[in-house]
Amino acid sequence: MKLFYCDVPAGNFGDDLNTYLWPRLLPDAFEGAVRFTPLEAAAVDHEDSRDTLFVGIGTLIHDKVPAVGRKVVFGSGCDGSRLPDINGQWDIQCVRGPLTADALGLDSTLAIADPAILVRLLPPAAPEPIHRVSFMPHWCQAQSGAWQKICRMVGIHFIDPRWPPFQVLEAISSTGTLISEALHGAIVADALRVPWIAVSSKHHIQDFKWRDWCASIGQAYEPVAIPAIWTPASGLRSRAVMAAKMAYGASVLTRLDHSSRLSNDVVIARLTDRLVEVLEAFANPHRFAVNLAPQY
Template structure:
């Protein structure tokens, strides 16, 4: 299993070791972690290792050319396109990635993080009317917890464990999110969501890529970028930006139009992902664990009735 590891934690990337061993319990001999800011080569015990490239923006030239890369739902967005012939694209995140790679558009199914919908989840009461989850870098650099206190909403830290973040999302009535996988998981759990962007670290391409895969349009509301000030430096400016950010979130609570993909679209994408995953597993003798899946009808019964974007 190949995935990105952010030392402080990042919900989207950390979904890989949470999700895949549960769905493919006997498929992996281990994991290869990519740390994008370490600036060193990715070490493989076997230069012709077979890598499973799943959740994340991982289609990039840094992966070892000699390794066999099986892409299941990952996206493109950073750096140059891969130029070796050892990439096997079973499916990718969305139509923009498929177009960049010159693939059949049918391979742009959706981000595989939606498959968390297949895992058993305890019943969760809605404890939070509105929650906010920032991009992981903004969680490090800005005091968004203070902003949420000012706005009177619940703060979700994307650096916490996937189980904790998902439990918080499931317990939320409406999510405001700067984190792409906050939106994807909320959509999978049928929690209406509203996108925001500070533009500092947000890659619009991957948002448009995923939204295009489920029939939605990405049009985020701008929020200010701010940093934790050093003593006696920048406190006044950051304080003003925190107030501005809190006012923006408060405005979205009153006037925002939360989105959800349609139930039928989500179910279709899940079925297509499972068919593709089964086609990958069957000739290799891997077991696809769908015992916890439940049937589609049961999932539809738990779907939020607001199934059209903006309703």
């Protein structure tokens, strides 16, 4: 079986969790991976019909998935568009939320939660919070370096979604409240019982997938607007626009302290148990070992 996932060259926490989490939960189940990048427009060029693709963490149910071969979907979501032809080659174990299930015409019982919540099965990455508030942007917004500077200005810990997964897990675990534009920053924070606040610059942010996950945990998606900040062109006007955006971004982050969300303890425990049940039911007939106490 091969992992199917999005491979952002600079690194992206949610996508990179696939190569970090699944080999720990399903040791010896995978023989390589099939990757695609965000900029690929066509379906992934993979034509070995003997392969089984494991479609896990991310918005991966789309028309880029190879047409040939078996696809095992475990908790993935769609974005409401570019939907593939769900035929007999698709083995859908569960999906991220009710919006994905509805878009694909699936039974509502298949809508459980994003499988990234299974980080709850890992040992604690940090013993206790050491940062009162942290901010995690979308990986595209992290590239300019502006948000790192803003966080230093206002005394907020910065978490870069391009860091290796363990480093991000450790950083989220050690924060009191996470302000996140990155979907899987919020998902993992909620799973680890760290209150979170959704923000959005609108660029590259897909409301559908956020609403899909939020519906699965009984929360509303009501993001606070933040400015989109890219690397500026040279010139006095560009520098002035950048300075104004950074000042606005700083003012937004410092006002968000008391508006956090967190799903109910009973809800997150129930969703975790349901995902574990589905994972075990899938693994046992195929003689895949399931490790529910994996080590880092």
